[in-house]
Amino acid sequence: MRLIPARTFQKSIDRLDAQSQQVIKTTVMDLYFDLASQGKPRASLRFHKLDRTVQDPGIRSVSASGDLRVILHQSGDTFVLLHADHHDAAYDWASRRRLQANPVTGAMQLIDIEEITQVVTRQVTHTQTFLFREHEPSYLMSLGVPEAYVDAVRHATTENFDTLFGVLPDEASDRLLALMDGELVLPPVPVPTGGDPYAHPDAQRHFRLTTDERDLQQALDGRWEEWTVFLHPAQRHLAERAQSGPVRVTGSAGTGKTVVALHRAAHLAQRPDARLLLTSYSRTLATRLAEKLTLLLPDPRTRERVTVLNLHRLALQLARDFHLPHQQLRDDEVTGALTRAAHTVGTDLPLSFLRAEWNAIIEPRGLRTWEDYRAAPRTGRGVPLGARQRKAAWTVFETMQADLRASGQTTWSLLCHDVADALAARPFPFTHVVADETQDLGPAELRLLRALTATGPDDLFLCADPGQRIYRARHSWLSSGIDVRGRSSRLRINYRTSREIRHVADRVLGDVRSEEDLPESRRTANRFSGPVPQTQRYDTRAAELAGLTHWIRDRLASGLRPGEVAVFTRARPGDRAAALQAALDLPVQTLEGDGAHRPDHLTLTTMHRAKGLEFRAVAISDASDGVLPSPTALRDTEDPADREAALQQERQLLYVALTRAREHLLVTHVGEPSPFLDLN
Numbered sequence: 001m002r003l004i005p006a007r008t009f010q011k012s013i014d015r016l017d018a019q020s021q022q023v024i025k026t027t028v029m030d031l032y033f034d035l036a037s038q039g040k041p042r043a044s045l046r047f048h049k050l051d052r053t054v055q056d057p058g059i060r061s062v063s064a065s066g067d068l069r070v071i072l073h074q075s076g077d078t079f080v081l082l083h084a085d086h087h088d089a090a091y092d093w094a095s096r097r098r099l100q101a102n103p104v105t106g107a108m109q110l111i112d113i114e115e116i117t118q119v120v121t122r123q124v125t126h127t128q129t130f131l132f133r134e135h136e137p138s139y140l141m142s143l144g145v146p147e148a149y150v151d152a153v154r155h156a157t158t159e160n161f162d163t164l165f166g167v168l169p170d171e172a173s174d175r176l177l178a179l180m181d182g183e184l185v186l187p188p189v190p191v192p193t194g195g196d197p198y199a200h201p202d203a204q205r206h207f208r209l210t211t212d213e214r215d216l217q218q219a220l221d222g223r224w225e226e227w228t229v230f231l232h233p234a235q236r237h238l239a240e241r242a243q244s245g246p247v248r249v250t251g252s253a254g255t256g257k258t259v260v261a262l263h264r265a266a267h268l269a270q271r272p273d274a275r276l277l278l279t280s281y282s283r284t285l286a287t288r289l290a291e292k293l294t295l296l297l298p299d300p301r302t303r304e305r306v307t308v309l310n311l312h313r314l315a316l317q318l319a320r321d322f323h324l325p326h327q328q329l330r331d332d333e334v335t336g337a338l339t340r341a342a343h344t345v346g347t348d349l350p351l352s353f354l355r356a357e358w359n360a361i362i363e364p365r366g367l368r369t370w371e372d373y374r375a376a377p378r379t380g381r382g383v384p385l386g387a388r389q390r391k392a393a394w395t396v397f398e399t400m401q402a403d404l405r406a407s408g409q410t411t412w413s414l415l416c417h418d419v420a421d422a423l424a425a426r427p428f429p430f431t432h433v434v435a436d437e438t439q440d441l442g443p444a445e446l447r448l449l450r451a452l453t454a455t456g457p458d459d460l461f462l463c464a465d466p467g468q469r470i471y472r473a474r475h476s477w478l479s480s481g482i483d484v485r486g487r488s489s490r491l492r493i494n495y496r497t498s499r500e501i502r503h504v505a506d507r508v509l510g511d512v513r514s515e516e517d518l519p520e521s522r523r524t525a526n527r528f529s530g531p532v533p534q535t536q537r538y539d540t541r542a543a544e545l546a547g548l549t550h551w552i553r554d555r556l557a558s559g560l561r562p563g564e565v566a567v568f569t570r571a572r573p574g575d576r577a578a579a580l581q582a583a584l585d586l587p588v589q590t591l592e593g594d595g596a597h598r599p600d601h602l603t604l605t606t607m608h609r610a611k612g613l614e615f616r617a618v619a620i621s622d623a624s625d626g627v628l629p630s631p632t633a634l635r636d637t638e639d640p641a642d643r644e645a646a647l648q649q650e651r652q653l654l655y656v657a658l659t660r661a662r663e664h665l666l667v668t669h670v671g672e673p674s675p676f677l678d679l680n
């Protein structure tokens with residue numbers, strides 16, 4: 001006997017009130033014990049087939065207390081828990097569902113028949129170019145398209161595929177998107193004759209196969225969040241597959257890259273000799289990763305094999321251990337040091353040029369000698385440099401570096417290079433490195449990551465979205481010794497945001513290029529629809545604050561908790577935190593500390609700190625002309641290439657902020673809107 005919970009079952013229990021949830025849990029455990037011990041449920045559960053209105057003859061109902069019902073499917077001694085709800089709603093749900101194996105892959109699929117009828121009707125009214133018409137039905141089914149949807153898929157057009165992809169199983173949408181990107185998509189291996197339709201990787205996205213009593217109890221206690229158990233086949237493949245070298249996982253915002261990084265870390269940590277680093281950009285993100293990893297690795301002995309630390313802290317820790325200079329200069333202090341060196345040397349090169357050259361070439365690459373600088377390519381720099389000028393510039397940089405060394409000071413990139421150099425003479429601290437948010441790593445950080453573990457199988461696993469690069473200019477990974485060719489994969493199912501929010505964010509972002517300067521496809525399928533994002537103009541800051549307060553109150557009144565709502569600003573929020581706190585009479589957190597999740601706090605923070613996080617409702621405050629792009633970010637960008645890069649980073653920053661929202665999005669501006677919001 002098997003009792004298999006489906007993803008739909010867990011989602012349905014989540015929607016019930018606490019008391020009903022408890023009743024359902026007790027009923028399911030009773031059912032489990034009855035089936036396991038005597039092969040049939042006790043009479044009081046009123047286990048029975050549903051009437052003729054149901055499309056699938058395998059559908060059954062079980063009575064929990066009162067009018068609560070559990071809908072399940074029986075086939076021989078396999079029982080699948082599908083749904084739980086009050087009587088009428090449960091029966092209505094059941095009347096529209098069919099559980100059937102895909103005729104080509106053999107994987108079990110749950111189908112919503114009414115949805116098909118609606119989608120097919122909508123699809124066939126269109127007469128534009130059909131996207132998948134040339135593909136044979138059997139090929140489409142081999143990609144995971146349920147038989148009942150084949151017709152709709154063959155009628156999909158560039159205008160309506162988005163809605164269709166929202167209702168197809170994720171694995172099918174993912175493969176169809178890959179076809180649209182021009183990839184050769186190989187079907188998954190089908191279930192062998194006589195094999196188990198629930199064991200196929202496609203089915204594991206929807207059904208939890210291994211169920212003993214403890215496992216079932218955990219599911220019922222809500223200890224399996226969807227992302228912990230129901231991985232998409234592409235995510236599972238990436239998390240579990242042995243790799244011959246560095247891997248790059250890419251995907252636009254909300255496509256589950258962090259989830260894959262967590263599962264990859266948990267998978268590698270099963271090896272008894274593993275010493276693994278799981279890292280991300282900021283302290284907040286590392287804290288969140290650590291919280292989530294514990295869900296995947298409840299056994300402390302396995303968990304101990306993983307160090308979760310943001311790269312800054314790790315580098316600083318190693319620099320201290322290795323007795324390297326680690327007192328880091330702030331940006332303005334770097335400018336001061338450069339000004340002093342220029343003065344000592346007596347150059348006539350403009351300071352803005354020297355600063356840009358230091359930022360783009362010398363510091364990130366850790367250039368220490370004239371020979372290295374002379375040989376360094378200046379591709380992408382707008383201002384050409386003659387040999388004499390180059391030598392003159394180097395004299396300034398050399399003087400500055402000598403000054404820094406003499407006073408035990410350094411900069412972030414130089415520190416990374418020093419630590420990487422020191423590691424070369426020591427045993428590798430880690431057997432594997434899994435890193436998230438790596439689009440923001442420059443040459444220095446990449447070199448450090450590379451130096452942390454030996455080159456070889458399963459060494460580096462890097463998740464990145466080039467569209468979310470907000471700290472660094474584009475930089476080739478290959479030139480930093482990280483070769484992911486043949487080991488690069490894209491995730492295409494967006495689990496976070498509504499289709500409406502994604503559309504706005506994608507339009508703000510525009511085209512994106514990869515680390516190696518190749519165009520990046522950003523096609524994704526969203527799993528749900530939501531309210532249309534709003535843009536609101538105000539004439540004064542005070543009116544804007546009042547508008548924001550009103551919007552937040554509405555969200556809270558509609559049932560959202562304070563921890564599910566966030567406001568993001570381009571500049572530091574300053575006294576706005578206190579003003580919002582007073583207006584709403586709620587605690588407000590700015591994420592400047594450890595970044596731990598506080599469900600009773602509203603979040604008000606910068607767009608930069610929003611990176612990697614998510615909220616049900618997000619307001620972007622003061623996205624006004626003159627504020628975004630930030631004039632400070634564009635300062636010292638006389639070189640057109642620098643200016644273009646800075647503008648692109650500001651645009652990507654807005655994209656990051658917009659894509660933190662799951663359901664509700666408000667963008668406000670005081671006076672004219674940011675030019676990035678001009679979407680026509």
Ligand SMILES: Nc1ncnc2c1ncn2[C@@H]1O[C@H](COP(=O)(O)OP(=O)(O)OP(=O)(O)O)[C@@H](O)[C@H]1O
Nearest residue numbers: 226227230231232253254255256257258259495612
């Ligand atoms: N297989 C899955 N099933 C259900 N939910 C998932 C799955 N994978 C990811 N999610 C959910 O989707 C949301 C986005 O996931 P995640 O943060 O991993 O995306 P991301 O690609 O790292 O996003 P970003 O680049 O914007 O930070 C999270 O709420 C996560 O729990």
